[in-house]
Amino acid sequence: MKKDFDLVIIGAGPAGMSAAIQASKFDMKTLVLDDQLAVGGQVYRHIMQNSNKKKDLSFLDGDYWSGHNLADKFLCSSIQFLPESRVWQITKNKEVFFTQKGKAHCVQAKSILIATGAMERPMPVKGWTLPGVMTVGGAQILLKTACSGADGAVFAGSGPLFYLTIQQYLRAGFEIKAVIDTRPKKMSLVAYIWAFPSLLQLRLLLKGIRWHSEIRKKLFYFSDVKSVRIIGKDVAESLCFTDAEGREQRISANHIFIHQGVIPNINLTMATELKHRWCRRQLCWKPKIDMFGESSIEGIFVVGDSMGIWGAEAAVFSGKIAIQRIAEKAKRSVAIKTLISCLYRWRQLAIRPFLDYLFKPPEDWLVPEDDTAIICRCESLSKTDISNAIKLGVSGPNQLKSFCRAGMGRCQGRLCGLTIQKMIANHHGQSEEKIGYYRLRPPIRPLTVFELATLSNDDSTAEK
Amino acid sequence: MMIPRRRNKVIVIGGGIHGCATAYFLAKRGQIVSIIERDHIARHASGVNAGGVRSLGRDLAEIPLSLASMDIWNNLHDEIGSYAKAFHPSFYLKVAIDEEGYAFGSARAEELERAGYNHEIWLESSDVQSRLPKLTTPTYGGFLVEGDGWAIPWQIVRGFAQGARQHGAEIIEQCNVFSLELKQNCWRLKTEKGFFEADYIVNCAGAWAAELAFQSGEPRMPLAAYAPMLAVTERKPPILPAVIGVLGHTLSLKQIDTGQFVIGGGVRAAANLGENSGEVVLPELVKSMRLVAKLFSDIAYAQIIRCWSGIEGYMPDNLPIIGHGKQPGLIHGFGFSAHGFQLGPAVGKALADLVMDQQPRIPLDAFRPDRF
Numbered sequence: 001m002k003k004d005f006d007l008v009i010i011g012a013g014p015a016g017m018s019a020a021i022q023a024s025k026f027d028m029k030t031l032v033l034d035d036q037l038a039v040g041g042q043v044y045r046h047i048m049q050n051s052n053k054k055k056d057l058s059f060l061d062g063d064y065w066s067g068h069n070l071a072d073k074f075l076c077s078s079i080q081f082l083p084e085s086r087v088w089q090i091t092k093n094k095e096v097f098f099t100q101k102g103k104a105h106c107v108q109a110k111s112i113l114i115a116t117g118a119m120e121r122p123m124p125v126k127g128w129t130l131p132g133v134m135t136v137g138g139a140q141i142l143l144k145t146a147c148s149g150a151d152g153a154v155f156a157g158s159g160p161l162f163y164l165t166i167q168q169y170l171r172a173g174f175e176i177k178a179v180i181d182t183r184p185k186k187m188s189l190v191a192y193i194w195a196f197p198s199l200l201q202l203r204l205l206l207k208g209i210r211w212h213s214e215i216r217k218k219l220f221y222f223s224d225v226k227s228v229r230i231i232g233k234d235v236a237e238s239l240c241f242t243d244a245e246g247r248e249q250r251i252s253a254n255h256i257f258i259h260q261g262v263i264p265n266i267n268l269t270m271a272t273e274l275k276h277r278w279c280r281r282q283l284c285w286k287p288k289i290d291m292f293g294e295s296s297i298e299g300i301f302v303v304g305d306s307m308g309i310w311g312a313e314a315a316v317f318s319g320k321i322a323i324q325r326i327a328e329k330a331k332r333s334v335a336i337k338t339l340i341s342c343l344y345r346w347r348q349l350a351i352r353p354f355l356d357y358l359f360k361p362p363e364d365w366l367v368p369e370d371d372t373a374i375i376c377r378c379e380s381l382s383k384t385d386i387s388n389a390i391k392l393g394v395s396g397p398n399q400l401k402s403f404c405r406a407g408m409g410r411c412q413g414r415l416c417g418l419t420i421q422k423m424i425a426n427h428h429g430q431s432e433e434k435i436g437y438y439r440l441r442p443p444i445r446p447l448t449v450f451e452l453a454t455l456s457n458d459d460s461t462a463e464k
Numbered sequence: 465m466m467i468p469r470r471r472n473k474v475i476v477i478g479g480g481i482h483g484c485a486t487a488y489f490l491a492k493r494g495q496i497v498s499i500i501e502r503d504h505i506a507r508h509a510s511g512v513n514a515g516g517v518r519s520l521g522r523d524l525a526e527i528p529l530s531l532a533s534m535d536i537w538n539n540l541h542d543e544i545g546s547y548a549k550a551f552h553p554s555f556y557l558k559v560a561i562d563e564e565g566y567a568f569g570s571a572r573a574e575e576l577e578r579a580g581y582n583h584e585i586w587l588e589s590s591d592v593q594s595r596l597p598k599l600t601t602p603t604y605g606g607f608l609v610e611g612d613g614w615a616i617p618w619q620i621v622r623g624f625a626q627g628a629r630q631h632g633a634e635i636i637e638q639c640n641v642f643s644l645e646l647k648q649n650c651w652r653l654k655t656e657k658g659f660f661e662a663d664y665i666v667n668c669a670g671a672w673a674a675e676l677a678f679q680s681g682e683p684r685m686p687l688a689a690y691a692p693m694l695a696v697t698e699r700k701p702p703i704l705p706a707v708i709g710v711l712g713h714t715l716s717l718k719q720i721d722t723g724q725f726v727i728g729g730g731v732r733a734a735a736n737l738g739e740n741s742g743e744v745v746l747p748e749l750v751k752s753m754r755l756v757a758k759l760f761s762d763i764a765y766a767q768i769i770r771c772w773s774g775i776e777g778y779m780p781d782n783l784p785i786i787g788h789g790k791q792p793g794l795i796h797g798f799g800f801s802a803h804g805f806q807l808g809p810a811v812g813k814a815l816a817d818l819v820m821d822q823q824p825r826i827p828l829d830a831f832r833p834d835r836f
Contacts, residue, residue, distance in 0.1 A: 091745065097747065395638070402618045410698055441744045441773075446768060448764065448766060449756050449757055449763055450765055452749065452750060453753040453764070455750050
């Protein structure tokens with residue numbers, strides 16, 4: 001017999017944890033699955049392990065430590081939590097399949113909450129595949145989990161996480177060689193307009209302004225940069241770019257951290273065949289959901305950053321709201337409390353449109369300028385390879401797969417999907433929405449032949 | 465004076481392997497041919513199948529067709545030029561790993577001998593082991609066919625489409641056929657891209673073919689649609705020189721030139737014809753995976769990185785429909801029940817013969833559309 005649960009939550013980040021805490025209040029039989037060794041997701045990564053060495057980790061600020069309270073409550077609740085569990089398929093009948101410790105399992109859920117969070121938008125510039133190049137998010141995780149960093153690194157890109165990580169790097173005492181800001185200096189009109197509501201979250205706004213001015217003052221800083229290329233033979237050796245005055249610059253560095261904002265991680269929601277829409281403001285696909293987070297399949301909810309980038313605070317709310325909704329649905333009523341929570345959430349969202357417009361990647365960052373830049377890393381396909389395949393008469397990303405194997409590797413399109421979609425859209429002069437995305441199929445995470453072979457129908461117990 | 469032969473106008477519905485091969489052989493013989501395809505060439509079962517090119521283990525009724533097709537495969541370069549590089553001949557080995565498989569194999573060997581076929585050779589257990597040094601389970605022997613192999617399916621289909629085009633055929637993609645009717649000896653098609661007329665219609669619409677035929681006035685044929693599933697692993701060093709099957713089990717296993725293992729065999733998931741989508745239900749593949757892990761422990765720790773399915777039409781007797789319809793000028797070729805890819809070239813030739821009113825060289829009696 002399969003084990004039954006009222007609720008299965010996928011992801012133990014802010015949204016997943018707050019949902020689980022709420023679910024325990026309603027006495028729902030809940031299972032929480034997460035890829036990682038411990039709770040926290042990416043934003044509160046390593047929070048429990050870090051909490052007893054708070055003094056040594058002064059580079060982490062209050063926003064990070066606020067996750068401790070949440071994680072603590074989560075771990076003290078009666079919820080069953082299985083770390084190191086990789087979910088690879090959700091069926092329409094709400095069976096959840098996952099691998100844990102080399103064995104495949106299946107559980108049956110009445111409701112499912114997908115809280116798989118965000119991932120960094122790929123920044124395909126020439127040389128981004130060279131050893132020594134890493135994403136800013138990756139650099140931040142090394143810092144959070146191992147207090148490890150590299151002296152003399154160059155940061156290239158833009159976005160809130162970009163500035164935050166530079167700040168943390170500085171406070172952790174690492175020397176930063178240069179900051180290459182790719183954000184165009186001229187703010188768009190919409191960004192000015194959205195600046196007003198962002199005043200509702202003045203604290204965050206001021207924090208950002210402070211970071212930015214500190215970075216400008218303390219560091220070797222270039223703004224409004226174009227044409228970033230990373231040069232090196234076997235490893236990254238230097239970074240070239242055009243500065244705001246149009247001069248060619250070259251900075252030698254062995255550690256280069258790149259970042260171009262974050263986007264929802266949609267591999268699970270797409271493989272579950274939930275309906276999605278293209279968001280022009282955040283330039284990404286998002287699952288179609290109602291105000292409570294319920295997707296196009298009844299009983300499957302998407303919360304937190306996997307429904308759209310809103311940040312950790314909003315994620316906590318969205319998890320809570322979804323659970324209230326599930327509880328109410330069971331009682332067939334809509335409580336005023338849920339609606340109030342929804343309204344209150346708006347305040348948490350006020351700053352986001354401003355940030356989205358301020359840091360919207362300009363067109364020329366979405367497709368690399370250099371023809372030799374690798375786009376599909378798994379199959380090692382350059383921009384020229386992809387362009388040639390598109391010219392054979394490709395109508396969308398799925399047909400392109402058979403023509404040149406783009407997107408057929410183990411990342412399952414995570415690192416090339418948006419770039420390829422944009423290139424095909426440009427070729428046909430159509431919108432990205434019309435071109436569509438890769439058709440994603442389970443397993444959304446690789447699993448071995450042996451692991452799949454261990455799945456049995458009468459399986460029930462996963463190891464805690 | 466040469467009297468020019470009448471050039472018929474033929475429309476082939478469906479841009480899969482059978483449709484494209486038919487169009488190719490017709491265009492080569494001077495007919496005016498159009499392929500109408502609702503998606504793009506090789507979109508469904510023809511493009512996304514496991515690519516097995518196998519004459520081994522065929523139903524007795526299919527063997528002549530399959531062997532004739534093998535002749536075309538072996539000289540494929542003459543037909544589709546450099547696209548033929550997508551065919552990788554090696555050998556096909558179908559092993560018996562249990563008593564039932566062995567019994568099944570013995571019965572099959574007798575049956576083949578009685579019918580006078582000698583292309584499948586029975587190998588003893590030790591010969592199987594020496595052919596497959598990485599095999600990790602004892603066998604009772606197995607059938608071998610030299611020269612069978614695998615192909616990158618969509619490239620072969622594209623090869624035939626390109627060949628047809630070079631001989632003057634027209635290929636119309638993204639064009640759904642709404643209806644089909646015979647009016648004064650002329651077939652009229654209503655499609656997404658307007659009306660078309662033709663003297664002959666070749667119905668190679670795969671899983672969609674029976675509905676199309678019924679709607680045009682043909683008797684209902686019992687075609688069911690399913691989505692056979694496939695899984696592919698990460699790249700590994702070469703250990704498998706052949707395509708492997710197991711007697712009495714649904715499995716096909718091969719290692720393609722990238723080093724990836726392709727695991728298939730026809731485990732079916734549901735298909736949705738309206739939405740053009742086949743499902744992928746991994747738990748259904750558990751049995752196949754157990755078999756793979758047992759056969760080659762080296763593959764057990766390869767990661768499955770991707771699964772997919774393609775929509776295919778199945779007949780109750782697992783034999784295709786090839787032949788004239790009830791109405792004049794309508795010829796059917798569909799229902800290949802997940803083993804039609806290898807047959808494609810010969811079926812194309814046979815369907816072209818039927819259109820040109822020539823008697824195909826190969827007996828097609830077992831595939832009559834009115835056998836149900």
